[in-house]
Amino acid sequence: MDGGLSWADQWDNHPDPPPPAATEDESKKGKDGSSKSKSGAKKMSFRWVKELCKKNLDRPKCVTNICVTENNTNKLLPMGSSDSSTERRSTSVKIEPFSEERDSVSETGCLSIIVLGASGDLAKKKTFPALFNLYQQGFLHPNEVHIFGYARTKISDDELRDRIRGHLFHGKGASSGQSEDASKFLLLVKYISGSYDCEEGFRLLDKAIYEHEVSTNSQEGSSRRLFYLALPPSVYPSACKMIRHFCMNKSDLGGWTRIVVEKPFGKDLDSAEALSAQIGELFDEEQIYRIDHYLGKELVQNLLVLRFANRFFLPLWNRDNIDNIQIVFREDFGTDGRGGYFDEYGIIRDIIQNHLLQVLCLVAMEKPVSLKPEHIRDEKVKVLQSVLPIADEEVVLGQYEGYKDDPTVPNDSNTPTFATVVLRIHNERWEGVPFILKAGKALNSRKAEIRIQFKEVPGDIFKCKKQGRNEFVIRLQPSEAMYMKLTVKQPGLDMSTVQSELDLSYKQRYQGVKIPEAYERLILDTIRGDQQHFVRRDELKEAWEIFTPLLHRIDNGKLKPLSYKPGSRGPVEADELLAKAGYMQTHGYIWVPPNL
Numbered sequence: 263m264d265g266g267l268s269w270a271d272q273w274d275n276h277p278d279p280p281p282p283a284a285t286e287d288e289s290k291k292g293k294d295g296s297s298k299s300k301s302g303a304k305k306m307s308f309r310w311v312k313e314l315c316k317k318n319l320d321r322p323k324c325v326t327n328i329c330v331t332e333n334n335t336n337k338l339l340p341m342g343s344s345d346s347s348t349e350r351r352s353t354s355v356k357i358e359p360f361s362e363e364r365d366s367v368s369e370t371g372c373l374s375i376i377v378l379g380a381s382g383d384l385a386k387k388k389t390f391p392a393l394f395n396l397y398q399q400g401f402l403h404p405n406e407v408h409i410f411g412y413a414r415t416k417i418s419d420d421e422l423r424d425r426i427r428g429h430l431f432h433g434k435g436a437s438s439g440q441s442e443d444a445s446k447f448l449l450l451v452k453y454i455s456g457s458y459d460c461e462e463g464f465r466l467l468d469k470a471i472y473e474h475e476v477s478t479n480s481q482e483g484s485s486r487r488l489f490y491l492a493l494p495p496s497v498y499p500s501a502c503k504m505i506r507h508f509c510m511n512k513s514d515l516g517g518w519t520r521i522v523v524e525k526p527f528g529k530d531l532d533s534a535e536a537l538s539a540q541i542g543e544l545f546d547e548e549q550i551y552r553i554d555h556y557l558g559k560e561l562v563q564n565l566l567v568l569r570f571a572n573r574f575f576l577p578l579w580n581r582d583n584i585d586n587i588q589i590v591f592r593e594d595f596g597t598d599g600r601g602g603y604f605d606e607y608g609i610i611r612d613i614i615q616n617h618l619l620q621v622l623c624l625v626a627m628e629k630p631v632s633l634k635p636e637h638i639r640d641e642k643v644k645v646l647q648s649v650l651p652i653a654d655e656e657v658v659l660g661q662y663e664g665y666k667d668d669p670t671v672p673n674d675s676n677t678p679t680f681a682t683v684v685l686r687i688h689n690e691r692w693e694g695v696p697f698i699l700k701a702g703k704a705l706n707s708r709k710a711e712i713r714i715q716f717k718e719v720p721g722d723i724f725k726c727k728k729q730g731r732n733e734f735v736i737r738l739q740p741s742e743a744m745y746m747k748l749t750v751k752q753p754g755l756d757m758s759t760v761q762s763e764l765d766l767s768y769k770q771r772y773q774g775v776k777i778p779e780a781y782e783r784l785i786l787d788t789i790r791g792d793q794q795h796f797v798r799r800d801e802l803k804e805a806w807e808i809f810t811p812l813l814h815r816i817d818n819g820k821l822k823p824l825s826y827k828p829g830s831r832g833p834v835e836a837d838e839l840l841a842k843a844g845y846m847q848t849h850g851y852i853w854v855p856p857n858l
């Protein structure tokens with residue numbers, strides 16, 4: 263820092279201070295490619311905040327974080343849990359020196375959740391409903407939490423609440439108790455209108471947050487600010503700059519500022535790196551939560567447990583036993599009013615480069631040293647680095663008939679709404695095993711699954727080959743399940759074989775257990791400071807490295823999508839590619855989710 267002055271001291275002389283330029287020391291990059299500590303962000307303070315500290319809190323400049331936890335576990339528990347094993351924040355007060363590590367630990371006290379782009383599709387369909395679910399389960403306590411919607415659209419608090427209300431129950435009817443809950447929740451939501459690049463709106467926002475913090479003024483005045491950017495990525499840099507200039511938590515009071523950014527993060531390697539650099543100048547990597555909501559899905563979160571806590575799988579999970587792996591996403595509807603957005607990105611950027619590739623990482627990575635976020639993400643990066651360049655012959659693109667009828671889609675659009683891409687991992691475990699990533703809109707069904715097909719039994723004495731290979735299927739949605747397709751003896755007097763399954767269907771096995779929505783879980787992780795299920799900067803870079811050359815060939819028109827009928831399986835050429843890659847379909851067998 264210049265002349266040994268703290269940012270607070272420097273900023274005292276600037277009513278509207280710019281963010282500090284990185285010093286030589288600060289601009290040193292970590293292994294994740296991000297700037298190392300920008301401690302200035304932590305110490306930054308406006309004069310009026312200092313005054314507030316003096317007036318209201320009369321406590322020295324913050325050198326500690328105060329965490330109230332259960333038995334020193336740092337576990338944030340829901341309010342009102344009565345079970346003694348899950349009693350909330352009851353017992354001990356932990357005081358530790360302020361450090362980067364402590365910044366990632368749950369804290370109590372005032373929590374402001376700010377949804378930028380609150381007028382949009384994602385906010386109303388996913389973000390606010392997830393917040394409501396957390397509220398209902400006691401994770402967001404009305405004494406601590408305020409939720410601010412921010413967008414350019416000029417609407418009142420009540421208009422925003424009305425927009426949100428209809429989405430809180432996912433189209434299902436609500437009981438009177440639930441409606442009452444919804445009304446109470448909506449009272450926590452306020453709306454502020456402003457643009458994403460001008461200070462006036464962000465000053466207003468900061469003032470509103472600050473007033474909430476002062477009125478709550480609990481837990482030593484700790485201020486936790488979670489900014490959720492439900493915005494098109496083009497707006498991220500300006501919105502982040504405004505947050506950094508005007509809306510940071512007043513760290514003199516303890517707490518943190520965290521930013522959640524949505525995908526697609528960039529359009530290719532260069533643009534993603536440019537975006538990362540811009541945001542990295544403003545926030546530490548520990549403050550940035552790159553969300554990929556597939557990482558919040560129950561069965562995706564189960565992958566590490568499945569692979570590394572079960573002896574069954576350890577010896578089988580490799581090229582010696584597995585023939586091919588498919589990771590599939592299908593939707594039975596088209597771009598549905600999002601044609602303008604979609605046409606700019608296409609199915610590879612929308613689904614494959616992020617959601618399916620993240621799943622691939624968890625399926626293919628080596629065992630991490632521990633469950634620490636950095637250990638897991640280190641392993642994911644290694645897998646991505648081992649992916650070979652994609653060959654054009656191992657790609658089939660499609661575009662559904664009628665896609666261009668959307669007035670926001672150009673008539674000559676070359677954008678794929680369907681793609682099958684074979685990835686090859688060049689390492690000891692996976693050499694020669696194709697990872698077939700397939701995603702499509704307007705297909706014949708809606709589902710997402712991982713299908714691991716094993717090799718045939720050598721020296722088969724039952725002649726089962728034609729019936730089908732062993733498969734292990736992880737159904738991510740709908741009807742979450744894991745089932746193992748295997749050959750058994752057909753019950754009866756004859757010695758014949760038949761395909762059957764060992765089935766773990768969640769609805770049947772876990773009756774009455776509510777599976778959390780992905781966004782719900784990930785927002786809670788953000789509040790807790792757990793980055794395990796978020797994408798690190800270097801991971802993102804590797805993901806773009808894999809797909810950028812292919813995307814550029816599509817953008818330049820060198821590769822063209824084949825037409826397919828809405829409601830079909832996609833282009834037949836995709837099935838041909840599957841067969842060429844080694845996938846053998848099981849004939850005369852279909853898994854039916856069990857009825858309750």
Ligand SMILES: NC(=O)C1=CN([C@@H]2O[C@H](COP(=O)(O)OP(=O)(O)OC[C@H]3O[C@@H](n4cnc5c(N)ncnc54)[C@H](OP(=O)(O)O)[C@@H]3O)[C@@H](O)[C@H]2O)C=CC1
Binds near residue numbers: 379491494495526
């Ligand atoms: N919708 C979905 O299902 C999913 C979306 N995402 C991602 O989440 C983010 C938000 O998505 P979604 O809600 O669908 O997006 P929207 O297109 O609905 O945009 C969200 C809000 O951003 C503002 N906005 C839109 N375009 C611009 C622009 N060009 N300049 C400035 N502000 C703009 C608008 O608010 P106002 O004009 O009022 O300021 C709008 O209400 C995107 O990054 C998207 O890729 C990720 C997964 C799923």
Ligand SMILES: O=C1O[C@H](COP(=O)(O)O)[C@@H](O)[C@H](O)[C@H]1O
Binds near residue numbers: 612613
């Ligand atoms: O990120 C996206 O995901 C949704 C599908 O999410 P899911 O949880 O319902 O599987 C997809 O519709 C959208 O195009 C994409 O942007």
